[in-house]
Amino acid sequence: MTGVAPRGRLKVFLGYAAGVGKTYQMLTEAQDLHAHGVDVVIGYFEPHGRAETIAMTEGLESVPRKTIEYRGATFEEMDTDAILDRRPHVAVVDEFPHTNVPGSLRAKRYEDVHALLDAGIDVFTTMNVQHLESLNDQIWQSTGVRVRETIPDWVLKQADEVVMVDLTPRALLNRLERGVVYPSERARLALQNFFREPTLVALRELAMRQTAHAAESRHQDEVRHTASAEGIALRADERLLLMIDPTPASAALIRRGRRVADYLQAECLAVYVTRSADLRGLTPEQRESVDRQLNFARGLRIESRILDGEDVAQALVTFARLHAVTQIFVTRHEESRVAALLKRGLVQRIVNLAYDMQVTIVANRSERGGT
């Protein structure tokens, strides 16, 4: 931060599948601004060979991409430094959830976008709803697709505007069949995966609800902002505590907890409870898994810590009471029958001890193999 330029504004064009017209609409608005004399540049654009979209870039200045060598191959990424030097009013950046090739200055494109925003540059960007971190398990469960490039929810929440780019699934499938979205072979494959009608219908519904939620939380932020300006402190009336364990189910627990906390406007904490603070009782794999889960939670802006206590359930509930937690989240995932019995005993004990708060046993949203 230079301390001079106010932070740029972020506008996200949200869709539910490739080919609904996110980039097209983003470029249409960029052209509109350009026509009104606003200094707009294309920071990154993915043409996908779509003629109508490519035509929309005509007359707009593009900042050339940077090439990066990685394992003998050449990759192209957005040249964030060049855009920062160029200092446009607005930068158009396609594919918000993109992961940069290793060796790039920043791991994620959204981090590049943050660098632009910090420098006072407004950014237009695009993403599909299935790339939202907190929906990852739900998408997996419903489609069998584990989306790898995700956007933490707080990143979308920081957007100044989220606009839904809508196209009906039928129209999208028509476009796909006509080869507008992908060249034909890819279209055939795409039709077999994400592009089945019920999948598209469900994703579209999720995108609409997400857009409405974004508008609503924006509105509530303003209310809160006004209140605090008038000296009224609005406290979150709920506080969630997520109990992390070394199993993979913890990631789902963290995502679900984050999502519920956002909708309830609740605060969210996470703990891993262990008998020894230095994680002595764990295998190296478990230790690594716990670290990964804690870091994952922190990446989603959940305050996370390790807690030690001889009695795991008791330590958890005491911590919860001390921190005015209203709801504890635990997993129900079990690896083996023995683990299941032990885990069931633990959940029972937590439920019994936490008689003054709510305990949520989170669903195991694993893949059920699509339709």
Next chain:
Amino acid sequence: MRQRDPDALLKHVQAAERAAARGTLKVFLGYASGVGKSFRMFDEARRRHDRGQDVVVAAVQPTMSVDVAEIVSVLESIPAKVIEGIPLIDTDAVIARRPQLCVVDGLAYDNPPGSPRSKRYLDVEVLLGAGINVIASLNLEYIDEQQAFVRGVTGTAPAESVPQEFIDRADEVVIVDAPPEAATNAQAQQLSQLRQRALLLTADVVDRQLEAYLELHGVRQTWGTQERIAVCMTPRANATAMLASGRRNADRFHGELFAIYVSQPNLTPDDRSALARNVTLARAQQAHVDILEGKDPIGAILAYARTNGITQLFVGHNLRKGWRTRLTGSLLDRLIAEAEGLDVRVFPH
């Protein structure tokens, strides 16, 4: 996904068969004027025309933007008749012309006095019945059931309207979403509320279509696109707190609230009156109330949850003590163990 009785399913299939002969309706829904509905609709009409479809314009707005006027000038029009200054779609001419696609801008118009049908959407109904596909545009404020909400937000709502049911029956609804551009902060807040409502309304239409699709194709799958919370009421559960929390959570998620209980024999008069009180409370919280039958309460609850696409089950802590279950272990433990794919939230007593 809701389970319907066989008769309803049969009706549904018959409706699907009838629909084959009927034209399809696609509605472009906006949350306020100026978001570009008309343009989006005419742009689609132009694209379809360019791809060789037989497109005819049957109604335009009295004032058109330059972009829209440009498209209209390229397409064939069957001009509306104007009676006492009010436009009326020339349905006979459109049906005689039999285009593949008919464009109707402004779905909510009242027809002039003395017209065969009082409302424009009823004319559209006639076109659809004649097998003509229609694309039409509409703003949120013109949906009858939304007008009270719109009036609450903006202080005013137009006199003309289209029933919500007509939109629900549309084959496709497209939301034309643009960020609110408002002069003042207060205006921006109003527009934002209308926008949220339009998005959620369309999401609900889409949700029903998804259910219908899955049902028609015999697919049993819960997508969890919408949060559905079911509160399990037992005579001694703290139903007041659970229902209040259920309502609040359902509202925050823009989801649905259900309240259920499994009917049991040998209830004491006290238990029975407690349950009756809970049902009243549930109705007051606008929950869908259902009474389940079955010897196995957990099985009944989970079956209900699955057929109704429940995502969160709220149960009372005292489920542990509520029923005589010494032999099978506590009901709560069993519920937690068997509620695969559901969040189970246990409430304090």
